[in-house]
Amino acid sequence: MSLSDPGWSAVDDYIVGKLIGEDTALEAALANNRRAGLPPIDVSLAQGKMLQLLARGVGARRILEIGTLGGYSSIFLARALGEDGVLVTLELEPEYAAVACANIEHAGVGRSVDIRIGPACDTLEAMCSEGEAAFDFVFIDADKDNYPAYLDYAIQLSRQGTMLIFDNVVREGEVINPQSSDPKVSGTRALYDALQDNAKIDATAIQTVGSKKWDGFLLALVQ
Template sequence: MGERWQAVDDYIAGKLLGADGALAAALVNNGAQGLPPIDVSPAQGKMLFLLAQVAGAKRILEIGTLGGYSTIWLARALPDGGELVTLELETHHALVARENLENAGVSGKVDIRVGPAADSLAAMTGEAPFDFVFIDADEQNNAHYVEEAIRLGRPGTTLIVDNVVREGGVLDAASDDERIIGTRALFDMLSTDARLDATAVQTVGAKKWDGFVLARVR
């Protein structure tokens, strides 16, 4: 089944995305520099691009840069004068991301902040609100990241949280996996937080069986 999921993703990318030298080069560079191959798929990247455009985003927050593959997609969605702030824990990952962003011609729109995301978020005060937030980092802290996204957003801000199904692991209430515990805590938060409208969608494809949360600040 996994081979067919990959084949369908390849078909979608071939029909709707086409070749993209900068994005392909980013993935090659990531691999050469030892980064884990956990970027969003091309189809998911295009989805992020379109959702950010639909939201009319002029300021985007990304939590979890890795090598900047999704960052490139999101930066391309910004209008002239738009800004993307992306948070990355690992200094090496941030350096690779800067290379990839420069190669893609979007580095002027992107501010990479290095360090624990919780600390970077706590330091963000007095900034203009974000219109779109993409969370793709350590799942055990997702509920906190959403809380901070609400604080740093505005009514109408769009939130996307990746990796919330984990091949069905989200159903395991007895799991000792911190990522699953954190994901379940996120769903518990979303189920009771009156500040958000939210849903979640399962996905299959190149990234196997997973899913994402889509939410909007009321």
């Protein structure tokens, strides 16, 4: 993704300064991610706080995250939980999971977080087969070509009223390009197709601009 505007990041900085403020644990997590060579694809600070507030707003006690990376968004989500809550977060790469574990522990939310390592579809299939308890909130920010499969698993692991959030669903406008050869675009388009006229889900999507450039989130409630 290449399109950007200095004003977008400036407004993000204004929002952070007025409404969120500095957070040493989150800053340390990003610094640790850079040292470990993780790709800089985390949500922004403002987006992370949005996820935290949405999870709090639905009273989430069980949260599922697909795509841990270095645990930056995991920290926000874990902070949304009460003392008895749990965040189950799935990560393919053991090296990323190790970085995430350190970041999560440093942020003081380790007791609430269960990191599961391996291909997400395999982990999710096992969770469904073993009768994992339903989740109240699901955040999906992983390989886009598997977004339709993640939707199916998320529905199976949800209850009526569970909120689902998918990240990166606009892709600088490429989502409306049916000729795109990018699997991230085709996977995202397949997600929209799976949701169109889906009686199990009530959904919308919003475009966003900011320090993460032009993209968007898809928000849905399980019926």
